[in-house]
Amino acid sequence: MSKTVVIVDEGVGRETPLWRQFEQAMGERELEFLFIAQDHRGIPDVEILDKLLDPTKILLTGDRVLHMRALERGFRSYTLNEQGQITRKGLGSVRPDKKPAPASVHDSLLSDYSPGAANELTLRLRDGLSERRLKRYRTARRRIRGHFGSQEAISQLSVTLDARRTRRGLLCGFVFNLAGNSGVKGLKGTEGYCLYSGKDRGAVATLHALRDQYLLQLDGVPAQLFIIDPAALELARGLLARSDAPDDSLERALWRLLHDLPEVRVQPCVKGRFHDGLTAKLRQLEARPGNEVVEIDFEEIAGRLVAD
Numbered sequence: 001m002s003k004t005v006v007i008v009d010e011g012v013g014r015e016t017p018l019w020r021q022f023e024q025a026m027g028e029r030e031l032e033f034l035f036i037a038q039d040h041r042g043i044p045d046v047e048i049l050d051k052l053l054d055p056t057k058i059l060l061t062g063d064r065v066l067h068m069r070a071l072e073r074g075f076r077s078y079t080l081n082e083q084g085q086i087t088r089k090g091l092g093s094v095r096p097d098k099k100p101a102p103a104s105v106h107d108s109l110l111s112d113y114s115p116g117a118a119n120e121l122t123l124r125l126r127d128g129l130s131e132r133r134l135k136r137y138r139t140a141r142r143r144i145r146g147h148f149g150s151q152e153a154i155s156q157l158s159v160t161l162d163a164r165r166t167r168r169g170l171l172c173g174f175v176f177n178l179a180g181n182s183g184v185k186g187l188k189g190t191e192g193y194c195l196y197s198g199k200d201r202g203a204v205a206t207l208h209a210l211r212d213q214y215l216l217q218l219d220g221v222p223a224q225l226f227i228i229d230p231a232a233l234e235l236a237r238g239l240l241a242r243s244d245a246p247d248d249s250l251e252r253a254l255w256r257l258l259h260d261l262p263e264v265r266v267q268p269c270v271k272g273r274f275h276d277g278l279t280a281k282l283r284q285l286e287a288r289p290g291n292e293v294v295e296i297d298f299e300e301i302a303g304r305l306v307a308d
Contacts, residue, residue: 004032005057006031006057017080045065047106047109049070051099053070058074061183067091068091079084100184115145121260144178144216153182155179156224157189157218162174162205162282163231170197172205174192174205174209174278175190176190178218193282194294206225207257209225217261218261223263223265
């Protein structure tokens with residue numbers, strides 16, 4: 001008689017309460033274990049459901065949402081309930097996800113699904129960020145990948161960005177919208193707002209947006225920049241068209257970020273809901289800045305980006 005295969009999710013180690021209770025529940029039963037952390041590092045949920053599980057296997061996971069999705073597909077799954085007890089039943093505290101699940105975009109299983117190492121510019125942008133800020137970017141990356149199923153399923157990044165001149169300085173903002181090819185709707189990825197009190201330059205608004213594109217490790221995704229501010233639009237177009245780096249440090253930094261992207265287009269944004277939404281938001285933040293508006297030292301960032 002063949003052994004039952006148990007798919008052990010990442011985060012479930014031999015010293016965890018879930019593992020110990022699972023061993024007690026199985027007793028002397030013959031089992032064979034496949035550890036995802038070893039064989040398919042960073043595998044998305046959609047790939048576990050699509051390629052690893054079948055009615056003959058058991059899933060052992062601490063992810064209650066994945067547990068519920070496995071049960072919905074008719075698979076066997078064990079997790080801990082709200083009282084910390086092992087269960088193979090549904091969890092009342094986890095609402096069924098009514099949105100369609102993303103489809104797999106991989107033809108076969110991979111040994112490692114984790115994002116590739118960040119490039120040099122991303123590492124320079126990370127330098128100096130607090131652990132709290134880095135954690136926010138990691139959380140946002142996981143949310144984006146989880147929505148589309150995997151990093152490879154993200155097919156397009158659209159960035160709407162603007163700069164508004166105020167008495168306190170240049171107020172900049174951007175909004176990311178993402179599209180994919182895994183059968184789910186697009187996603188509003190993130191947004192950001194900053195106040196720059198230095199010399200008014202057209203590079204700042206686009207630098208602000210591209211900084212987050214790199215930090216979210218979306219620099220490999222084809223991007224379209226829809227720029228509202230005329231000065232920022234003109235400068236970005238000019239920098240993208242030239243082959244040599246400019247002398248100004250901020251413009252040189254922006255030139256480098258633009259030219260390191262594998263595919264980027266710059267377009268004017270003159271009307272539409274994204275235009276209207278961002279301009280209205282900047283007007284609101286000009287009157288009441290709140291905690292959303294942060295101050296960023298773009299000179300310091302530019303220095304790190306253009307350093308040899």
